[in-house]
Amino acid sequence: MAEKARQVKDFSFMQSTVYIEDILNHRANDGTEVTLQGWLYHKRSSGKLLFLLVRDGTGIMQCTLFKPSLDAKTVEAAEGLSQEASLTITGTVHKDDRAPGGYELQVSGVTPMGSSVDYPITPKEHGPEFLMDYRHLWLRSKNQHAILRIRHTIIKAIRDFFDNRGFTLVDTPIFTPAACEGTSTLFETDYFDTKAYLTQSGQLYAEAGAMAFGKAYCFGPTFRAEKSKTRRHLTEFWMVEPEVAFADLADNMVLAEQFLEYIVQTVLKDRAEELTTLERDTTKLENVKAPFPRVHYDEAVKILKEAGLPFEYGNDFGAPDETAISEKFDRPVIIHHYPSAVKSFYMKRDPGEPDKALAMDILAPEGYGEIVGGSQREDDYEVLLARIKEHKLPAEAFDWYLDLRRYGTVPHSGFGLGVERTVAWICGLQHVRETIPFARMIHRLKP
RNA sequence: UGCUCAGUAGCUCAAUGGUAGAGCGAUCGGCUGUUAACCGAUAGGUUGUAGGUUCGAGCCCUACCUGAGCAGCCA
Incomplete structure (x- = not known):
């Protein structure tokens, strides 16, 4: 694994970004702050907690926001994200067995990029013809x-x-x-x-x-x-x-x-x-x-x-x-x-x-x-x-x-x-x- | 091209010839650990098109349109 990590590091060309696969493959340490760039895969909330599932093409990362400990602007930005909206998100990596993949990001900042209104493909079932159209x-x-x-x-x-x-x-x-x-x-x-x-x-x-x-x-x-x-x-x-x-x-x-x-x-x-x-x-x-x-x-x-x-x-x-x-x-x-x-x-x-x-x-x-x-x-x-x-x-x-x-x-x-x-x-x-x-x-x- | 089947809400599907519905999605609200979350509410329809039968058609009949599966052709 260490060998693989070094290899990826050597070929890295994106200076400012960490990929989700790097976190899931233990190349980013627990407790470090990272910035991800990707798209919103899914969103769930439970009272004062907000879960953003972010994908970047290399994997999916659960990003967690505890609303009372964040400023209103960040919360508003996160709540306004819809499926497949693009975003930059910063937070601290935490190992947590409740998160899919075993890691989650405890979010400190969210910057929306491109909006995504009425994304046609929902998490539920679709027929092949509809999917082929999209x-x-x-x-x-x-x-x-x-x-x-x-x-x-x-x-x-x-x-x-x-x-x-x-x-x-x-x-x-x-x-x-x-x-x-x-x-x-x-x-x-x-x-x-x-x-x-x-x-x-x-x-x-x-x-x-x-x-x-x-x-x-x-x-x-x-x-x-x-x-x-x-x-x-x-x-x-x-x-x-x-x-x-x-x-x-x-x-x-x-x-x-x-x-x-x-x-x-x-x-x-x-x-x-x-x-x-x-x-x-x-x-x-x-x-x-x-x-x-x-x-x-x-x-x-x-x-x-x-x-x-x-x-x-x-x-x-x-x-x-x-x-x-x-x-x-x-x-x-x-x-x-x-x-x-x-x-x-x-x-x-x-x-x-x-x-x-x-x-x-x-x-x-x-x-x-x-x-x-x-x-x-x-x-x-x-x-x-x-x-x-x-x-x-x-x-x-x-x-x-x-x-x-x-x-x-x-x-x-x-x-x-x-x-x-x-x-x-x-x-x-x-x-x-x-x-x-x-x-x-x-x-x-x-x- | 032939045979078979299908077309109803954004999506997936219900609806004996008798008031067009559900789940998901969307919007609003609730919940401090969700896993396709959950709970409550709201909006959303010229039932593919045209004609016919009938007191009455999403449903029956005819034609057309669109698509799917199978066959042929081949990888």
């Missing part, structure tokens, strides 16, 4: 703090994982000249009198990165214009896509399972408090350790048949199918060798099973569905060109992509992980809309 204010509440801090940790874990393994970050473009996969509906924009589309995947560019750096990854927003209205879909979401030269499907699966294990174990270690706030049952997350079960498509179909689900061999799995399969396992499950017909043009087919692609998806437990999709890529120029034509894609748009096969082609593999679905799963949320600060959905472009 998302810019909803971010101030406790559960949203927990979710977005976990998101922050997941994103940091993603970067650390690849950075520590010698991957190079290759940022891929958001404006693209054509569909990456040719399937999804894309957002179209006017680009100096020609059409450009918002990217639905950085993968093709990440492949160029892998041929340049051996191990590369891209990480950025992606866009899908499908009119999806489910708890698993956003029109704008973040995806990380590693791509590795000389890696085959088996290597790809090992990378993906180690990656997911690292993310989940990092969150369990660094965000235990936030998971408690969200009342997440962490026993199911503790299981997330490699190796994950590997299930061939044919086996997965057998599981569905045994479960009595109506499923036609050769189709891709629907959401209820994915749930049924994932329920059979206590950790994420890797499904591989999907029928080539239901997968993208760039996925290499297995020479031993020509109707199957060297593809793999990872299904998260507890019904959270597909969080990873990946494959070994087609590395043969002629085959890839034929596949582009089969899918009726404009070959001229892919000339640069074909160059990757023309000049020193190698076997290579990669996958994409959806950040919001991962956050929803780890946090145990019902809907991905809370996993990103400002969600974009078919009926939501604001705030």
